[in-house]
Amino acid sequence: MMHTILVMPEGSLGEGQAKQFNFGPRKGIIYNDAGILKAYENACTHMGGTTDLQGDVLHCRMHHAEFDPCTGARLCGQAPEGSYLPPLEIKIENGNVFVLWEMFDAFA
Numbered sequence: 001m002m003h004t005i006l007v008m009p010e011g012s013l014g015e016g017q018a019k020q021f022n023f024g025p026r027k028g029i030i031y032n033d034a035g036i037l038k039a040y041e042n043a044c045t046h047m048g049g050t051t052d053l054q055g056d057v058l059h060c061r062m063h064h065a066e067f068d069p070c071t072g073a074r075l076c077g078q079a080p081e082g083s084y085l086p087p088l089e090i091k092i093e094n095g096n097v098f099v100l101w102e103m104f105d106a107f108a
């Protein structure tokens with residue numbers, strides 16, 4: 001079942017900035033890449049640590065892997081080479097930014 005999660009008002013995140021958000025029990029991070037929003041599940045591909053923007057990289061707080069905020073690609077550290085932060089689909093509607101999250105519903 002697809003869920004729509006409100007993240008923030010449109011235009012509230014400046015270029016080169018990132019914002020963390022929660023969706024259900026999980027965490028996400030959204031980044032403004034020169035006017036194009038990119039969103040990822042904020043779960044490091046090593047052991048699921050949370051990242052935050054430090055300079056121009058997403059930095060894992062747990063063991064310090066780094067990811068490209070424009071693509072989600074792992075840049076260095078203990079996260080596996082070739083791995084990516086899982087991308088989240090974005091929808092902009094009525095002046096708000098949402099992410100779409102596919103969630104298994106045992107009762108559907």
Ligand code: FES
Nearest residue numbers: 044046049060063
């Ligand atoms: S959990 Fe991110 S580097 Fe280990």
